[in-house]
Amino acid sequence: MPSRTKTLHFLSSALVTCISVGILGFAMSTAWATKSMKCARDGSGFFNGSAAVTLGLFDGRLEQELCPLFGPPVDFEVFPKLTETKGVPLVLHAVTLCLLALCLLCSAVSILISLYNSVSNPYETYMGPIGIYASSAISACLSVLALVVFVVNFSVTTVAEDLVRTFSENVPVDLKIVSYKMLLGYYLLIPYAALSLLAIGLIYMYDHAAYTQRREQQRPTEDAPKEIMMY
Template sequence: MPSRTKTAMFGSAFFTCLCSFVVICVVLATQHWMSSEVRFLGTNSSTTVSLIYGLFSGTCAQSIDAGLQLSTKTFTVADNLSNTTAKSMITAIIVILVLSLLSSLLSSGFTCTNTVSNPYQTFLGPIGVYTWNSLCGIFTLTAMILFPVSIEENSLSVKLAQGCFAFLQTHVKSEHTYGYSYWIMLLVIFLNIVSITIIYFYDHARYSKKKEQERPIENAPKDVILF
């Protein structure tokens, strides 16, 4: 059976890993990654399209000459993107987040195993926790980088607006605001760092105690008589 210290430390790490898993689920499930105001110039009027979307779906609304407000439409991101590069980028972000989710799940499993038992295999101990938490953080950070790249390089909001309203003509300007679905990925990275830190302190304390128990014989008490 594991010691109380190990149970407490790995139990705390298990909680942070589980929170990370839940947050990634929220990131994938919610569609508030981006809010955009995209302005187009037509022959006789200007049009502004307001978009709120995520990786899978979103909503768009159109206003003409800042006066006439048309009804809000719901759209699917994949269906509104005719550009293969933009669609591939969104697919890549989804795949990376799924890998991050699996890494977080494996990290939760490893910390839970160490909370209730003492696995003999080295990788099932702290090394495994370091590995899966690091991968989870790297995958999440990669997704955070790729999404803005897709917005800027592929003009994602413009293409989605044109997919909603086919008659839009010349794009004038765009204004973007990242939503909570995007920013809470920072919480995932923070939770992974906390998990690694907790296990590092446990592993360092255990190593120090082991070294202390293996002190050289010259450090033994001088009054010991050897026969």
Template sequence: MPSRKKMLMFAAAFFTSIWSFVIVCLILATKNWASSEVTFTQANSSTVTVTIAYGIFEGVCSQIITGGVQMPETTFQVLDKLDNMETKSINVVIILLLILSLFSSLLSSGFTCSNTVCNPYQTFLGPIGIYTWNSLNGIFILLAMILFAANIEANKLSVKLASKCTFSTNQYEKSTSNYGYSYWIMLLILLLNVATVIIIFFYHRARYSEKKEQERPIENAPKDGILF
């Protein structure tokens, strides 16, 4: 049976891993990755302000025409609105990265849970596997954040989506964008990954020190404790 210390530390690592999994599920399901206000000019010189909020799958948009006339909100599918292949491809890559992150979080949770109730393996199922899956998870999340920001800043994702919510004859004028909680909460996933690795590292280091202490050469033992 594993020691109480080992059970507590791996249980703590399981807690951080499972929360990482839950948060990835949350950000996949929400549409609060970014919000923007995009202003277009109509042919008669009046303006239309499109307010848009979206995630990687779904979004909502509404229009306010000069004079305060507000159109009702409409829901749209992000991939259906994108006709630019580069922007669409990046969005698909982000989805794949988050699915891989979900998979690695699940594996990390499984490894930490199994090691809580049994002695740690000296193979990939032990600390090495936990380090690997949490490192990969962090890389997937970091890449997803970078690509999403690049899609907004470089490829004008908000403008492209907003243009599909208004008349095609309107001319783009200006826009402002903000990142939502679904985007920033990915930083918490990175922190949880780091926490999991730190917990297992300290356990592994303490166990290694104990093992070395037990294997101390006999010549270092007190002479009066040696029996011939």
């Protein structure tokens, strides 16, 4: 059976990773960004309409006024609408989702390894601290990469403008970006990455202490009197 210290550290790591998974799950279910635009009929030059697109990973919301017509807010599923537009925005959005799915998978692996180590004493293989270092580090790196891919997709490409045009009822419109901002779902990836690194830190603290103790046990004669060492 593992020592109480080892059990405490590995259970703490599993708990921290579980919290990070809960944060990521909530982040994936809420809105990530919103973009406001001025709208005009194609070629008119009069930007007297407006539209706002709020985008999550799976669901979105469009609010429009004279763009090109009045209408109530419309909720839509992101992937079917992006499939209509095709191109780079669809690919980048799919990449973001794949990265987050891999984050969840790596976090699940980290939890399982932590729980396994809390009740047993495996060898120093991928089922020990090394496995937690690798899986948690990959989770943190992929979450940061997902942040970058999503913000590039939303701010650089025309994903929001393309979505507005799919609702314009075949009336060509000109769109001018007014502002955009990232929302709660996007920023929740930051604490997710931080907690993944914290899980690594908890295991490193135990691993370093255990390594130091092993080194001390392997040098029993260094502090012995010289007379004893001569015999």
